[in-house]
Amino acid sequence: MKLADEKCVPCLGGTPPMQRHRAEALLQELQDGWQLNEHGHLERTYKFKNFLQAMAFANKVAERAEVEGHHPNLYIAWGRCRVEVWTHKIRGLTESDFYFAAKADRAQEESSAQDKGETI
Numbered sequence: 001m002k003l004a005d006e007k008c009v010p011c012l013g014g015t016p017p018m019q020r021h022r023a024e025a026l027l028q029e030l031q032d033g034w035q036l037n038e039h040g041h042l043e044r045t046y047k048f049k050n051f052l053q054a055m056a057f058a059n060k061v062a063e064r065a066e067v068e069g070h071h072p073n074l075y076i077a078w079g080r081c082r083v084e085v086w087t088h089k090i091r092g093l094t095e096s097d098f099y100f101a102a103k104a105d106r107a108q109e110e111s112s113a114q115d116k117g118e119t120i
Contacts, residue, residue: 003029003102006095010069017092026098031105040093041086042101046108047079053111054081060107070100 003026018026020040027034027042037043048054058074058081065071075082083104085097 003099004106006099006102007068009094009096011087011089011094011096015090015094017087017090018094023093026095030098030101034101037084039086041084042093042097043082043084044101044104045080045082046104048081049079051076051078054079057081057108057111060111061104064103064107065100068096068100068103070096072100072104 017040020036023036023040027036030042033044033046035043046054046057048057054076058076061072061074061081061083070085071088073084075084083101085101085104086092087094087097
């Protein structure tokens with residue numbers, strides 16, 4: 001099963017953050033572009049042709065965040081949207097962060113297909 005097909009599980013706290021070696025292993029299962037930033041959070045910048053496409057993508061990610069109950073930080077600029085994911089409650093990563101990162105990739109694929117008039 002793909003990471004994007006997994007359901008994000010709410011963190012109740014008291015769970016230790018994922019070990020770095022496990023995070024690096026799961027990072028290999030995500031699309032290119034994801035990295036662990038200086039805070040140990042998952043991060044990727046998506047590029048678009050203009051501001052409206054970047055904003056539309058951010059709105060798609062926001063909709064999925066509400067459904068999953070897992071909320072990333074989104075940074076929008078002209079032609080870019082940076083997504084930063086981690087579990088705020090434990091100040092670190094869980095497997096659900098990787099599930100959500102994969103869901104963001106899926107949202108980007110769907111946005112790209114819509115821009116081209118394709119269906120997925």
